[in-house]
Amino acid sequence: MYLALARMGFQRQLAYRTANLAGLATNSFFGLLRAYVLIALYGARPSVAGYSLPAAITYTALSQALIAYIAIWSWWDIIRTFRTGEIATDLSRPCDYFRYWFAQDVGRAAAQLLLRGLPLIALYAVFYRIVIPATLLQVLALLFSLALALLVSFSWRFLVSLAGFWVGDATGVGRMAWTVATFLSGQIMPLAMFPAWATGVLRATPWAAMINTPVEVYLGLVRGPHLLAALAVQAAWAIALIAFGRLLLRAGVGHLAVQGG
Amino acid sequence: MRSLRLYLRLVGVCVRSQMQYKASFLTDLAGTLFGNAITFLSLAAVFARFGSVGGWRLGEVAFLYGLVEMGFATMDMVFSGYDPGYFSQLVRRGQFDQMLLRPVALPLQVLSSEFTLRRLGRFAQGLIVFLLAVRLAGIHWTVAKLLYLPVVFGSVVAFFGSLFWIGSTTCFWTVEALEAINIFTYGGTEMLAYPMHIYDDWLRYLFTYVIPASLVVYYPALYFLGKPDPFGLPRALSFLAPVAGAAMLLLANAFWRFGVRHYQGTGT
Numbered sequence A: 001m002y003l004a005l006a007r008m009g010f011q012r013q014l015a016y017r018t019a020n021l022a023g024l025a026t027n028s029f030f031g032l033l034r035a036y037v038l039i040a041l042y043g044a045r046p047s048v049a050g051y052s053l054p055a056a057i058t059y060t061a062l063s064q065a066l067i068a069y070i071a072i073w074s075w076w077d078i079i080r081t082f083r084t085g086e087i088a089t090d091l092s093r094p095c096d097y098f099r100y101w102f103a104q105d106v107g108r109a110a111a112q113l114l115l116r117g118l119p120l121i122a123l124y125a126v127f128y129r130i131v132i133p134a135t136l137l138q139v140l141a142l143l144f145s146l147a148l149a150l151l152v153s154f155s156w157r158f159l160v161s162l163a164g165f166w167v168g169d170a171t172g173v174g175r176m177a178w179t180v181a182t183f184l185s186g187q188i189m190p191l192a193m194f195p196a197w198a199t200g201v202l203r204a205t206p207w208a209a210m211i212n213t214p215v216e217v218y219l220g221l222v223r224g225p226h227l228l229a230a231l232a233v234q235a236a237w238a239i240a241l242i243a244f245g246r247l248l249l250r251a252g253v254g255h256l257a258v259q260g261g
Numbered sequence B: 001m002r003s004l005r006l007y008l009r010l011v012g013v014c015v016r017s018q019m020q021y022k023a024s025f026l027t028d029l030a031g032t033l034f035g036n037a038i039t040f041l042s043l044a045a046v047f048a049r050f051g052s053v054g055g056w057r058l059g060e061v062a063f064l065y066g067l068v069e070m071g072f073a074t075m076d077m078v079f080s081g082y083d084p085g086y087f088s089q090l091v092r093r094g095q096f097d098q099m100l101l102r103p104v105a106l107p108l109q110v111l112s113s114e115f116t117l118r119r120l121g122r123f124a125q126g127l128i129v130f131l132l133a134v135r136l137a138g139i140h141w142t143v144a145k146l147l148y149l150p151v152v153f154g155s156v157v158a159f160f161g162s163l164f165w166i167g168s169t170t171c172f173w174t175v176e177a178l179e180a181i182n183i184f185t186y187g188g189t190e191m192l193a194y195p196m197h198i199y200d201d202w203l204r205y206l207f208t209y210v211i212p213a214s215l216v217v218y219y220p221a222l223y224f225l226g227k228p229d230p231f232g233l234p235r236a237l238s239f240l241a242p243v244a245g246a247a248m249l250l251l252a253n254a255f256w257r258f259g260v261r262h263y264q265g266t267g268t
Helices: A004-016 A019-041 A051-072 A078-084 A084-089 A097-127 A135-160 A171-184 A196-203 A213-218 A224-260 B002-019 B023-050 B058-078 B084-092 B095-101 B106-112 B115-135 B143-171 B182-193 B201-210 B218-225 B235-237 B241-264
Strands: none
Touching: A004 A019, A004 A097, A019 A051, A019 A135, A019 B023, A051 A135, A051 A213, A078 A084, A078 A097, A078 A135, A084 A097, A084 A224, A097 A135, A097 A224, A135 A171, A135 A213, A135 B095, A135 B182, A171 B023, A196 B143, A213 A224, A213 B235, B002 B023, B002 B058, B002 B115, B023 B106, B023 B115, B023 B235, B058 B115, B058 B143, B058 B218, B084 B143, B095 B106, B095 B201, B115 B182, B143 B182, B143 B218, B143 B241, B201 B218
């Protein structure tokens, strides 16, 4: 059944063809602007904070390509159901509430990766000399890291959306949460380029696990034991956020029942 | 005069209705301010490592950024009715068809139908960055510069407002808002926040000669910061901001009239 839900989520994205095309154009344009800025910032420097110039340019492609995949902004699917009252139906479905949404999100994310992620990288490859993962191990690590990134991102969005149990309309909470995630995930600038004291802290957060980690895995900036550690941090956040989300869900459902009297 | 009074009255209604939910409004405001400030801080933190962008110091880039943010936020509030996302809803729900029946100018009705006060958060952020930039860049103020600053600000508002207006007009044909306009509006704010000479020729030409974006931000900024044009174009270009802003508004208005004449309704 969860497979059917995932397929549904996938097909829903295919229906919005022009929106996907426009999204791809917008992501590419923003990526391009960031690339110009980084090229200007680098000037004559060959490498900054471990990023060579081609790696930095590839970073601008990846950070844009992942936006739609992990839905870092404007994910209102659950928040909306509090307003429409669908939350009550969804909760009483004969399946696990978390998995019900996660299955759909996997479908959504897969479609976005195919429609907006890969074409963007391909487009970049035409205009720039971008970095491509060199070894099979790197590709496997990347796939693993991408899967974990989605798991962390979904659990985080799930957690934020549950605020709806207490505040009713969680749009404001969501808006603030998505902004924080954008900034802390390394979507705006590579976390490695922040002042040294900040980089260490930022790398360990769940938000870094959404964009910064898969990007660094792709670029081969983390290797060997560091690669394992990076993946372990992602996995740890996935487990922690899922556990917390489930706890909060239980508390929220109790709260909702009281309200409904 | 009568239409101005009407406009102020209707906008007053919008503002008062948003103030009904004071707590929600204030958290929204704080959230926007915080979100935008954090984005700027993260850019500034990275810039500090590099020292300069294409020969411009942080304070000088912040001047561009602050100016664009203030102008765009003001526009986003005043032109809320022409936000393509909002306007397409007016068309879809048939509310625009009702407006066609009222004996009041259409732009006035659209502009007064929505006034998103929340944008003040973004404006405040832009203002803080701008004031900081003025200190950091060490601008040599003259009376002429002080007089020209509000003109440039108004031109930025007019420029982005025209883009919103044009984007909304396309809804007459497409009903759904065209996301492509975002490249020029939100993409424009991003692009104009950096000195134009870091971009390739085609991009710079597009945003100078096809869409006069650099005339309302970059060239005036050269004058305020006392910098020469790296391409050696005449200094007079710095003073074309109001011309560019007005031309864009006229163009948008003409396109809008054309669109209204061809609008057939959506059947709602």
